Amino acid sequence: MKNLGFWHELKKPIVGLSPMDGVTDYPYRHIQKKYGHPDVVYTEFATVEGFCRGVEKVLDDFLYDEAQRPIVAQIYGTTPKFFRETATALCQLGFDGIDINMGCPAKSVAHSGAGAALILTPKLAQQILKATKAGVGDWQNGKTVRDCSHITQKLTQEIERRHQQLPKKYQQHDRPIPVTVKTRVGFDIKVIQNWIKTLLEIEPVAIAIHGRTLKQGYGGTADWEEIGKAVQTAKGSNTMIFGNGDVHSRQQALEKVKQYSVDGVLIGRSTFGNPWVFQDQEVDIHTSAGVAVEHSQFFEDIFKHRENYRFLPMRKHLGWYIKGIPNATDIRVQLVQADSAQQVHDILKSHQLIS
Numbered sequence: 360m361k362n363l364g365f366w367h368e369l370k371k372p373i374v375g376l377s378p379m380d381g382v383t384d385y386p387y388r389h390i391q392k393k394y395g396h397p398d399v400v401y402t403e404f405a406t407v408e409g410f411c412r413g414v415e416k417v418l419d420d421f422l423y424d425e426a427q428r429p430i431v432a433q434i435y436g437t438t439p440k441f442f443r444e445t446a447t448a449l450c451q452l453g454f455d456g457i458d459i460n461m462g463c464p465a466k467s468v469a470h471s472g473a474g475a476a477l478i479l480t481p482k483l484a485q486q487i488l489k490a491t492k493a494g495v496g497d498w499q500n501g502k503t504v505r506d507c508s509h510i511t512q513k514l515t516q517e518i519e520r521r522h523q524q525l526p527k528k529y530q531q532h533d534r535p536i537p538v539t540v541k542t543r544v545g546f547d548i549k550v551i552q553n554w555i556k557t558l559l560e561i562e563p564v565a566i567a568i569h570g571r572t573l574k575q576g577y578g579g580t581a582d583w584e585e586i587g588k589a590v591q592t593a594k595g596s597n598t599m600i601f602g603n604g605d606v607h608s609r610q611q612a613l614e615k616v617k618q619y620s621v622d623g624v625l626i627g628r629s630t631f632g633n634p635w636v637f638q639d640q641e642v643d644i645h646t647s648a649g650v651a652v653e654h655s656q657f658f659e660d661i662f663k664h665r666e667n668y669r670f671l672p673m674r675k676h677l678g679w680y681i682k683g684i685p686n687a688t689d690i691r692v693q694l695v696q697a698d699s700a701q702q703v704h705d706i707l708k709s710h711q712l713i714s
């Protein structure tokens with residue numbers, strides 16, 4: 360198995376930040392990495408169809424800085440040739456790994472056959488995995504986005520610009536870039552053992568499994584027994600298995616590792632407003648409030664020069680940072696109307712949450 364890459368250099372057990380659309384953008388990852396030090400972070404998922412049709416906004420999903428390494432770009436879609444070209448582009452953008460989303464339950468994704476719907480089309484899922492690996496191979500054999508017929512001129516230029524700014528080490532064509540999958544235990548019923556076997560045939564370096572079916576969405580509880588079955592099925596292969604779902608602390612992640620023999624755990628929702636979850640560190644509300652301001656400022660610095668810039672996507676984080684305060688309704692009402700980092704600062708200061 361080639362392209363093991365950074366995954367096999369990480370100290371086990373691995374505890375990483377799960378990809379979350381609308382949440383794990385560049386500023387979020389920056390803050391999580393700085394205060395929580397997760398072993399690995401993923402981008403929000405990005406559409407390969409959109410990317411190969413020249414939707415420039417998709418490139419925002421692929422913004423990161425060197426402090427975020429190792430960083431994995433997550434992609435979704437249904438068209439193998441677009442996965443192949445996007446994979447080559449992600450290599451050129453300097454990512455440490457590429458992850459394929461085979462777990463998203465959202466109608467807008469699954470109705471097109473992408474995300475968790477791929478569990479129902481195992482042959483297509485295999486073709487997508489193969490195509491993504493082939494795209495990495497293309498890069499390693501010297502190809503670049505200039506050789507990708509679907510990637511527009513404008514995106515090509517931006518990818519080349521970012522590539523030039525990478526440290527030399529990440530500009531090399533011969534670095535290993537592992538391909539992984541993130542999925543669920545089934546579509547409407549739990550089929551993890553057969554599904555895992557299908558994926559293992561194409562040898563992804565790791566498979567992260569959220570212990571719910573697509574039908575469950577985010578309801579009910581994650582079934583870690585099913586994740587444990589996947590670990591048994593994968594035994595003897597070189598593919599690592601990560602568990603995911605309803606983990607609320609580092610301690611709990613380590614218990615899951617012990618109980619189910621997973622190679623690692625991804626934590627999603629428990630990181631909201633709480634990067635410290637990765638260290639099981641308790642912080643007071645003043646610390647959280649200070650980081651809320653820092654996060655807001657970082658968000659503004661990164662995106663404010665954009666056409667159609669809005670502070671709106673930042674507001675949900677503010678509510679999460681202050682969720683520990685009793686009687687926070689007043690503060691919350693003010694924060695959800697904030698339009699700048701300065702306003703966030705002023706609101707939190709007026710409530711004596713920061714000095």
Ligand SMILES: Cc1cc2nc3c(=O)[nH]c(=O)nc-3n(C[C@H](O)[C@H](O)[C@H](O)COP(=O)(O)O)c2cc1C
Pocket residue numbers: 377378379380381382403404433460462463541569603604605606625626627628629
């Ligand atoms: C708002 C939100 C967005 C999500 N977006 C993605 C995504 O882009 N890619 C993905 O693989 N999973 C996505 N997920 C699923 C999470 O990565 C994770 O599998 C799920 O939340 C269960 O883990 P948790 O209980 O630790 O949150 C998303 C979940 C949430 C709540």
